Amino acid sequence: MTDQLLDALTRGVTTYDLARQFRVGMPQSPNHPQFWHVLPRRHGDMVRSDGGSAANDMITTGTHVGTHIDALAHVSQDGKLYGGSDAGDACLGGKYVEHGVHTIEPMIRRGVLVDVAAHRGVTTLDGGYEITLEDFRATLEAQGTEIRRGDVVLIRSGWGARFEEGQAFVGGATGVPGIGEEVGEWLAAQGIHAAGADSIAFECLRPGAGHGLLPVHRIFLVEHGIYIIEAMNLEEISAARVHEFTLVLVPLNIFGATGSPVRPLAVVSGE
Incomplete structure (x- = not known):
């Protein structure tokens, strides 16, 4: 029996990398704790008898820096996690056994780009x-797309174009564009699986407000x-006008x- 996925790969696919490169600073x-990368051993620090040498790395990082996903254990309300779990009881031995990131299954799903800026x-x-x-x-x-149950919805405000500007991307004084409760409730009613954005905290941040209310x-x-x-x-992916993908x-x-x-990767058929 022919595997249709392998057939599609044989015919060719185009892949868009949706992640930011991890760099110090x-x-x-x-x-959240910052990302840090060092080389404890560089070429030449130790040379084998045959002239070979190896380098290696060490990284320390918060789990909520760079392009990242929030597990359900990330946020509680009035002491409760998703499903009514007690946020205190869910943490055993310094680990969120319930709703930790290890409970997120790999995602291979229909993705939709909602390019509001464009x-x-x-x-x-x-x-x-x-x-x-x-x-x-x-x-x-305008895009001719729709939201379906189980989708991963990606929202582009264009703020990601400011990533290389450093603190301007954080937007402490200016605020950051994004959705608020109105769109959040509507998307939840559509039964989506996950949502992403090109900004630092996904949702709208008011000027000077920081991350006080999310x-x-x-x-x-x-x-x-x-x-x-x-x-x-x-x-x-915005420049390519790709609005539906795997x-x-x-x-x-x-x-x-x-x-x-x-x-995360966005994959479409064709080269």
């Missing part, structure tokens, strides 16, 4: 701009069990962690 939320004809939405449900639906209609995190992670992917690179995403299998770095 990259912009991140001030709430629809509005701007490079990036203004800092602090809340994407309305009218914006969202108008973008979907209502969409509550709606998705606590109330509906929807995973959140942050700091995505959506520029290339999304491939696998978190690191870290037992009890509240999140994980990821390298």
Whole structure:
């Protein structure tokens, strides 16, 4: 019996890398430990008798820096996690046994890009701009795409174009564009599996407010069990005007962690 997936690969596919490259000093939320990379051994530090040499690395990082996914254990509300689990009881021996990132199954799902910035004809939405449900639906209609149950929905505000600007991407003073409760509730009602964005905290951050209030995190992670992917690179896929694709995403299998770095890929047929 012929495997249709292998047939598609044989005919050729195009892959878009939706992740940011991990580098020391990259912009991140001030709430999380930074990424750090060093070389304890460099070529020449130890040379074998035959002249060969090897180098190696060590990294330390928070699990919520760079392009990453939030596990359901990341956020609680009034002491409860998704499904009503007690947030304190869920942490055993310093690990979130229940709803930790190790419970996220690999994702091979239909992905949808909702390119709000492109629809509005701007490079990036203004800092602090809340994407309305009218914006969202108008973008979907213009693209000719729809949201289906089980989808992974990626929202482009254009803010990712500022990633290389460092602190400007964090947007402390300016705020950061993104969806608010209105679109969050609507997406949850559609039964999506996960959602991602090209900004630092996925949702709208008001100027000067920082990460003090994150209502969409509550709606998705606590109330509906929807995973959140942050700091995505959506520029290339936007330029290619690819709005529907196969999304491939696998978190690191870290037992009890509240999140994980990821390298999501958008795959479409054709070369």
